[in-house]
Amino acid sequence: MPFKLPAAAPELGFAAVRRYSLRFDPRLFSVVGNARPILFLVLLTPCVEFLTGSTSFGASVTVPSAAFTFFLLTWPSYAFPVLLIREAVVAWNKWIASLLALGISYGALNEGLLAKTYFSVTPTSPKLGGGVGSWIGINWPWVTEITLFHMVVSISVPVMLSFLIFPESRDERFLSERAIRWLVGLVLFEVLGIIAIQSLFSATFLSLLPLLLLPTGILLFGIYLARRLPKPDLLRSLQGRFSKPFPLIMAALGFFVITFIPVLAFFPVPFVPDWVPGMLLWRLGAAAAVVATIYPIGCAYVAIRFFGRYTLTEIQTLSLVTGAMLIPLTTAIAVHDIPQGDWFAAGVYIACIVVAARRIHRRSTFPMPSGPAGSLAT
DSSP: OOOOOOTTOOHHHHHHHHHTTOOOOHHHHHHHHTHHHHHHHHHHTTHHHHHTTSSOHHHHHHOHHHHHHIIIIIHHHHHHHHHHHHHHHHHTTOOHHHHHHHHHHHHIIIIIIISOTTBTTSTTSOOGGGGTTEETTEEHHHHHHHHHHIIIIIIIHHHHHHHHHOGGGTTOOOOOHHHHHHHHHHHHHHHHHHHHHHHHHOTTGGGGGGGGHHHHHHHHHHHHHHHHSOOOOTTOBOOGGGGSHHHHHHHHHHHHHHHTHHHHTTTTOTTSOTHHHHHHTGGGTHHHHHHHHHHHHHHHHHHHHHHHHOBOBHHHHHHHHHHHHHHHHHHHHHHOOTTTTHHHHHHHHHHHHHHHHHHHHHHHHSOOOOOTTOOOBO
């Protein structure tokens, strides 16, 4: 609830308050009042690092160097952008289609400008299909796959869960203009700082600088697309059998499998044999790289068009989130590397989905009005 001075308070009193630098910014009290959804986003979003095994949870809390890397570099690279993305969705009065587009921008920021896995010379850039997709120093199939993974799992899932768990804040902006400038500045500082450090300690890094135009272009295109995409018509909703939770869960699962076939062979997915993606795709040789780069973009296009056209209920939104997370969650549980923390992260995501389901059920029993920012009907 925004702070207001009592009507009887004299202007002199307010001036005295300002004199001693106690500036009661109404937006500050908005942030304090919305502390729970803010903390939810900044704590849940980085869990994808543990879920995928990219960062070891045990090392992050026990090894000083790993803790320094995680809390000073990795955690801010998730926490600050997700707050900015959530703010943009609310401020522009958009919904899931624009959220997906901004997720694409985040994928370019994370993997292209920060981690640099877009580029073949980076040791952490996976050589899909034996590296047949590398061209002019860019690992093209990985660019598409990891960008869309961030679009779905790293950004869209946490933001949608935050809207479902905290519906009272769906239409509220959390950040003041000053806070937005600070967060953007901190993100730019991290990007430029990492580039500066890498240029000092890597003799070949300067050759990568022209290639940074690719993630920069993807980032700007995602922001432009998010700004231009329309919000779906509230009167256009899913009907028939495909409006039920189970078909939507299966549809989201199918979308995930089809979109990420090029990388499924390189991860221990329990119910997808390793030979399936290899037989269907990578045995094509160099042609597989072209297919693996282009067709997932078509999948993302279909998803954005779908969410730009239809208004979803809360339970439909949660069903899609659940289906999209099935493979990452089951993979993390099957691996069950306790020091890595993937099991812990899977438990956190499952708990969030369960809490969202319980709150949706409670609101369906005792209906509450949904804010204008959400195309979410109870």
